[in-house]
Amino acid sequence: xxxxxxxxxxxxxxxxxxxxxxxxxxxxxxxxxxxxxxxxxxxxxxxxxxxxxxxxxxxxxxxxxxxxxxxxxxxxxxxxxxxxxxxxxxxxxxxxxxxxxxxxxxxxxxxxxxxxxxxxxxxxxxxxxxxxxxxxxxxxxxxxxxxxxxxxxxxxxxxxxxxxxxxxxxxxxxxxxxxxxxxxxxxxxxxxxxxxxxxxxxxxxxxxxxxxxxxxxxxxxxxxxxxxxxxxxxxxxxxxxxxxxxxxxxxxxxxxxxxxxxxxxxx
Amino acid sequence: xxxxxxxxxxxxxxxxxxxxxxxxxxxxxxxxxxxxxxxxxxxxxxxxxxxxxxxxxxxxxxxxxxxxxxxxxxxxxxxxxxxxxxxxxxxxxxxxxxxxxxxxxxxxxxxxxxxxxxxxxxxxxxxxxxxxxxxxxxxxxxxxxxxxxxxxxxxxxxxxxxxxxxxxxxxxxxxxxxxxxxxxxxxxxxxxxxxxxxxxxxxxxxxxxxxxxxxxxxxxxxxxxxxxxxxxxxxxxxxxxxxxxxxxxxxxxxxxxxxxxxxxxxx
DNA sequence: CGACCGGTTGAAGTATATCAAGTACGGTGG
DNA sequence: CCACCGTACTTGATATACTTCAACCGGTCG
Numbered sequence: 001x002x003x004x005x006x007x008x009x010x011x012x013x014x015x016x017x018x019x020x021x022x023x024x025x026x027x028x029x030x031x032x033x034x035x036x037x038x039x040x041x042x043x044x045x046x047x048x049x050x051x052x053x054x055x056x057x058x059x060x061x062x063x064x065x066x067x068x069x070x071x072x073x074x075x076x077x078x079x080x081x082x083x084x085x086x087x088x089x090x091x092x093x094x095x096x097x098x099x100x101x102x103x104x105x106x107x108x109x110x111x112x113x114x115x116x117x118x119x120x121x122x123x124x125x126x127x128x129x130x131x132x133x134x135x136x137x138x139x140x141x142x143x144x145x146x147x148x149x150x151x152x153x154x155x156x157x158x159x160x161x162x163x164x165x166x167x168x169x170x171x172x173x174x175x176x177x178x179x180x181x182x183x184x185x186x187x188x189x190x191x192x193x194x195x196x197x198x199x200x201x202x203x204x205x206x207x208x209x210x211x212x213x214x215x216x217x218x219x220x221x222x223x224x225x226x227x228x229x230x231x232x233x234x235x236x237x238x239x240x241x242x243x244x245x246x247x248x249x250x251x252x253x254x255x256x257x258x259x260x261x262x263x264x265x266x267x
Numbered sequence: 268x269x270x271x272x273x274x275x276x277x278x279x280x281x282x283x284x285x286x287x288x289x290x291x292x293x294x295x296x297x298x299x300x301x302x303x304x305x306x307x308x309x310x311x312x313x314x315x316x317x318x319x320x321x322x323x324x325x326x327x328x329x330x331x332x333x334x335x336x337x338x339x340x341x342x343x344x345x346x347x348x349x350x351x352x353x354x355x356x357x358x359x360x361x362x363x364x365x366x367x368x369x370x371x372x373x374x375x376x377x378x379x380x381x382x383x384x385x386x387x388x389x390x391x392x393x394x395x396x397x398x399x400x401x402x403x404x405x406x407x408x409x410x411x412x413x414x415x416x417x418x419x420x421x422x423x424x425x426x427x428x429x430x431x432x433x434x435x436x437x438x439x440x441x442x443x444x445x446x447x448x449x450x451x452x453x454x455x456x457x458x459x460x461x462x463x464x465x466x467x468x469x470x471x472x473x474x475x476x477x478x479x480x481x482x483x484x485x486x487x488x489x490x491x492x493x494x495x496x497x498x499x500x501x502x503x504x505x506x507x508x509x510x511x512x513x514x515x516x517x518x519x520x521x522x523x524x525x526x527x528x529x530x531x532x533x534x
Numbered sequence: 535c536g537a538c539c540g541g542t543t544g545a546a547g548t549a550t551a552t553c554a555a556g557t558a559c560g561g562t563g564g
Numbered sequence: 565c566c567a568c569c570g571t572a573c574t575t576g577a578t579a580t581a582c583t584t585c586a587a588c589c590g591g592t593c594g
Contacts, residue, residue: 140396143399146414209581227541312583430583475552479575493573
């Protein structure tokens with residue numbers, strides 16, 4: 001019962017969108033192929049899917065028929081453990097490849113759940129080798145994307161490796177900030193698409209601890225936080241918090257509500 | 268000083284081995300290609316390297332000239348953090364792909380250090396696209412291997428996600444056991460190639476805590492431990508310890524040296 | 535309106551980091 | 565050969581930061 005309550009309600013999994021400008025070209029662009037090479041003849045058009053928030057793109061344990069590339073929106077990749085705890089293993093958004101990890105195992109290793117209105121391209125697994133054969137560019141792009149996923153996983157590991165909860169959260173935020181910068185959005189002010197509970201799960205701490213760490217950082221003047229909207233005020237100090245794998249930051253945040261603290265206020 | 272003392276002495280990085288039976292075929296087998304398809308004409312022979320324990324295969328931050336496939340022995344992939352702490356991100360052995368994560372970034376993201384006498388095949392990066400073009404089988408094998416690496420990374424994440432140190436260690440051991448089984452060695456009794464400190468780093472706990480957890484498990488009769496040699500006595504109970512992400516195992520190990528405890532003894 | 539969900543905050547117990555000492559092993563040099 | 569040192573591992577004592585349980589607030593939805 002707990003397990004089923006933490007899993008998002010599995011509404012209609014996905015509804016296909018009929019037409020679009022040029023799916024294939026867009027897909028290649030998502031995979032990081034420069035437009036010049038994108039024209040290499042791939043056989044079929046990729047399938048485009050739309051998902052509502054909470055909808056699941058793939059189910060843990062299900063057969064892998066498609067792999068997906070995120071076109072818009074964002075997702076969380078989770079595994080439900082025996083005790084019903086929903087372990088978040090990754091967040092994914094534009095350009096990320098989903099489901100490939102399950103390919104070598106035959107079955108999906110994670111459930112992928114949309115965090116907002118999202119669209120993805122689906123590539124039929126049985127067509128993959130054909131596509132590889134037809135397009136060198138595609139083949140290489142796929143590998144590069146896989147490499148990026150690997151880098152991402154390492155980054156996540158490094159995040160969880162810190163012992164202190166504040167350090168973990170600081171790393172998460174800096175990582176998010178860089179992620180936003182990479183796609184041309186503001187690295188200073190962004191919206192977290194996931195709940196505190198999801199962040200906590202990825203970070204491997206209790207969700208209350210995430211809340212507290214946020215509060216601590218706000219009080220220290222590093223951040224301004226309004227629900228899921230985050231503004232980074234002091235990059236310098238935040239970066240300092242990401243350092244120090246062992247026992248907290250170099251310059252630990254004040255534990256008690258020290259007097260002069262820039263509370264979150266209306267602009 | 269701390270940093271340099273934790274990094275293994277960078278002895279002669281690697282010495283090439285001149286000849287061997289059929290390197291290309293063996294390389295393909297390592298990547299998981301069935302022998303039947305392995306003959307597809309690849310241009311050049313892969314480079315074979317031998318490394319002594321403590322030797323570093325690649326340096327964090329160095330340019331990526333080669334990617335490597337482990338032929339024998341084992342490695343740890345580490346990143347040295349600003350405070351000099353050596354963060355272990357992965358262990359690698361036979362069949363594992365090393366250095367690919369750095370490809371999309373241009374520079375190695377981790378230093379790779381041999382844990383024992385080891386050999387690897389090196390593939391020149393500038394030849395990769397050529398090899399891809401020449402051999403479909405190679406191309407596909409590379410992708411599958413990348414997929415496996417991804418699965419591995421997820422597994423590691425799941426390991427670190429547990430809050431309790433015992434749970435983490437239990438997952439690590441079960442994972443190791445499965446790993447041994449996959450390659451046809453005994454899943455019950457095996458030799459850990461890495462130090463307690465390395466394990467602790469991967470698990471994200473203090474090395475003293477790893478020691479204590481081992482002792483606890485031995486006292487509970489789950490294991491027999493002799494230095495780096497581990498024998499699993501009670502798979503059932505060990506598996507129970509891997510469950511329970513939150514707060515320890517279902518059936519917590521006795522904290523105090525409870526009277527009837529099967530100590531490690533000579534056979 | 536009441537229920538529920540997401541988020542925040544408080545209080546208490548506990549697991550783990552940290553500091554520190556002590557053992558065992560292997561290598562090195564006298 | 566033995567003293568010496570460094571490394572790996574273990575074990576103990578203490579402090580602290582985290583989990584957990586609990587209450588509370590502000591939204592949204594039926």
